[in-house]
Amino acid sequence: MSDDSTLSPDDHDPDDLLAAEYVLGLLDGAEWRAARDRALVDAGFAARVQTWEARLAALNAEFPEMSPPDLLAKIEARLFAQPKRRRFGWGWGLATGSVLALALVAAFVVLTPQAPRVPGLQAELVDESGALVLSVSYDRSATRLSIATTGPEPGAGQDYELWVIDDSGVPRSLGLLAGAATEIITDLEPGQVLAVSLEPAGGSPEPVPTGPVLAAAALTEA
Amino acid sequence: MQDEISAALLRVARKDRAALRQLYALCAPKLTGLLMRMLKEKTEVEDALQDVFIRVWDRAPAYDPEKGTGLNWLCAVARNHALDRLRSQRSRRQAQSVPVEDALDLAASGPGPEGQLMLRAQMESVVRCFGELPQDRAEAVKGAYLMGLSYQDLAQRHDVPLNTMRTWLRRALISLKECLDR
Numbered sequence: 269m270s271d272d273s274t275l276s277p278d279d280h281d282p283d284d285l286l287a288a289e290y291v292l293g294l295l296d297g298a299e300w301r302a303a304r305d306r307a308l309v310d311a312g313f314a315a316r317v318q319t320w321e322a323r324l325a326a327l328n329a330e331f332p333e334m335s336p337p338d339l340l341a342k343i344e345a346r347l348f349a350q351p352k353r354r355r356f357g358w359g360w361g362l363a364t365g366s367v368l369a370l371a372l373v374a375a376f377v378v379l380t381p382q383a384p385r386v387p388g389l390q391a392e393l394v395d396e397s398g399a400l401v402l403s404v405s406y407d408r409s410a411t412r413l414s415i416a417t418t419g420p421e422p423g424a425g426q427d428y429e430l431w432v433i434d435d436s437g438v439p440r441s442l443g444l445l446a447g448a449a450t451e452i453i454t455d456l457e458p459g460q461v462l463a464v465s466l467e468p469a470g471g472s473p474e475p476v477p478t479g480p481v482l483a484a485a486a487l488t489e490a
Numbered sequence: 491m492q493d494e495i496s497a498a499l500l501r502v503a504r505k506d507r508a509a510l511r512q513l514y515a516l517c518a519p520k521l522t523g524l525l526m527r528m529l530k531e532k533t534e535v536e537d538a539l540q541d542v543f544i545r546v547w548d549r550a551p552a553y554d555p556e557k558g559t560g561l562n563w564l565c566a567v568a569r570n571h572a573l574d575r576l577r578s579q580r581s582r583r584q585a586q587s588v589p590v591e592d593a594l595d596l597a598a599s600g601p602g603p604e605g606q607l608m609l610r611a612q613m614e615s616v617v618r619c620f621g622e623l624p625q626d627r628a629e630a631v632k633g634a635y636l637m638g639l640s641y642q643d644l645a646q647r648h649d650v651p652l653n654t655m656r657t658w659l660r661r662a663l664i665s666l667k668e669c670l671d672r
Binding site: 280284285288289292293294295296297300318321322323324325326327328329330331332333334335336337339340342343344346347348434457458459489 | 507510511514518519520521522523524526527535536539540543544545547548549552557558559561562565566569573576577580581612613615616631632634635636638640641642644659660663664666667670671
């Protein structure tokens, strides 16, 4: 078996190798989190990740086809469960007659045309030490993001800044965290990733994070 | 050029529920095979398959047919979900090794019925490029991709020190890149 002595990993672009290792799933713990954070906020790195995914995609042919369990009903139940009626809506409707009830239902349908599910999203962002915790909930009908922060304050002359990253990989600032409780009105979707970075006071001078990304997590259905 | 799976995925992106059923019929066998390879346990696979289709429903708008086939996009979503599960399993029982029963065999399962011309050409170059690697290195890269093995798992499996495995893998990845991009 020949050896591969001419190829030294040290000479190769370390970002490209990191992207390959990330795609293969070789990384664990802190290394994995660091690579994931890079993929979230660094468009150049995200592009390398995509290129490696494409390079290795032909290996998918080696996964066998197997008779699948019939889970479609469960999946549909999880996705399309009827939204729960709010209690006061019921009371009003019954008390004031069917016309108002119909109007309420119509208003509900008009206000939430694309939200067949209960309109809440959530995420929990925890930094590596476990000390900084952001408990995030998002009210989709009010488009209101609420962030409860516990843990160390940012240092003097520093702020925590919150970001959202969608599948394009480009981060968008949602603003600075204001102490223990912050509310932000913004449009968010399930699957988008929230990230918090440590920035100079007043926030990143660039359109992307300049400080370390401390934690990130995807928004999921509450 | 659009295959049936990609077309269904684009309709799922527009929240077409019938398309989700069609996608399940078309892809659940492949994704079940993928998840069984990586996760091994039936109940874990069933939970994961549900989660994968939930993710697909939510993330389908991000699928870009210019960048690859629908099936490869779905496999990436499923692989990443399986890797998440394996990582949390590993962090739960740290030093123990992940059980590995089946040996890797490149020829064990050929391309599925979806094997179109482009896929076949891609497959051929991957087979050729893996063929240029020393056999144990090729197996290690495939072990990571197909079974979600970490550096630690691979070092134990091949009975080499962790740093040796890192160097092997990195050299193999550089060779692969040069060959595949040729």
